[in-house]
Amino acid sequence: MLFSIQKRNNAAVAAEMPSAAESDKLARAAFENNPWLQSRQSLTPLPDTIANWRAASFALMVLLAFSIGGNIWLASTPKIQPYVIQVDEKGFAIPIKPLDSVSGVDQRVIMAQVETFIFNSRIRVMDRNAQLIFAQDAYRSVKANSFASSKLDAYFRSAPPTSAAAPVTIEFDAIVPVTAHTYQANWSEVSTMSDGTLTPQSRYEGLFTVTVSPPSDYFDMLNNPMGVYITDYSIEAVRTYN
Numbered sequence: 001m002l003f004s005i006q007k008r009n010n011a012a013v014a015a016e017m018p019s020a021a022e023s024d025k026l027a028r029a030a031f032e033n034n035p036w037l038q039s040r041q042s043l044t045p046l047p048d049t050i051a052n053w054r055a056a057s058f059a060l061m062v063l064l065a066f067s068i069g070g071n072i073w074l075a076s077t078p079k080i081q082p083y084v085i086q087v088d089e090k091g092f093a094i095p096i097k098p099l100d101s102v103s104g105v106d107q108r109v110i111m112a113q114v115e116t117f118i119f120n121s122r123i124r125v126m127d128r129n130a131q132l133i134f135a136q137d138a139y140r141s142v143k144a145n146s147f148a149s150s151k152l153d154a155y156f157r158s159a160p161p162t163s164a165a166a167p168v169t170i171e172f173d174a175i176v177p178v179t180a181h182t183y184q185a186n187w188s189e190v191s192t193m194s195d196g197t198l199t200p201q202s203r204y205e206g207l208f209t210v211t212v213s214p215p216s217d218y219f220d221m222l223n224n225p226m227g228v229y230i231t232d233y234s235i236e237a238v239r240t241y242n
Contacts, residue, residue, distance in 0.1 A: 105212055105228060111175040113228040114183050114208045117141035118172075121152060122189060124164035131161045143211065143229040151233065166191040166199070173203075183208050186238075206235040 086094045120138035125131050135156065142148040173186040185206050191199040209232040215221035 105226065107177055109226055110210055110228055111177075111183060113141055113226070114175055114185055114210065114230065115172060117208070117230055118185060118187060118206070119170050121155070122168065122187075123170055124161065124166070124168035124191075126164075126167060128162050131164075135161050140223045141228075141230055143213070143231045146229075147232040148209075148230045166193050178207065181209055181211065183210065203238040204235055205238050206233055208233040 088094055117138055120134045120141070123134055125134070138152060139149070142152055168189050168191050171188045171190070173188065175183060175185045178184050185208065186203070188201050188203045190201050193199065208230050211229055211231050212227050213229055214227045215225065220227070
């Protein structure tokens, strides 16, 4: 008896359930009447759209890498380019060509730099502050981390400029080119004692190797505008006479 009643109830429920077509129709109607579900579907990316966005993102990353690399290269490239100039009769500077090699620098400029280095490193004065300025100017003429820089350090350690017993004056005899990168200088040094007497004149001869390195920044341009540096040198006493 109970089984018959349950069977009739199941049949009634089955009769009341809609068919598959009716269920699909009801679901579509519910979707069309629900704005939230419609918005969610419109915001869900399709597989093709995802692939396109990935390709675009990869292309942008490549462009960004090239841009960063280019900016780094530009930042590390020297912005200062010195020029050899000529001044006309009216006082106007006319650029001739960029300063990029020893051959592009007048030999008189290189000889003047060699003379300046010798003068600043060998002269002695009793004014301590002035003597320190001469020593600093001597370092501006040598290439950093070069043999010349090491030799100048050793020379100042063995004969500190500020501990000189008497002033020393420099007199140049000649500065001549030996090769395209090496110059020979001859000069004499005389010390003046406190009573005004002069010590015997000492003569020296030196060979100086030079190179041209155009300034790469503002401070290099201030310290050595022409970029003429001494990379190595050797000095020996020739003779001493009264």
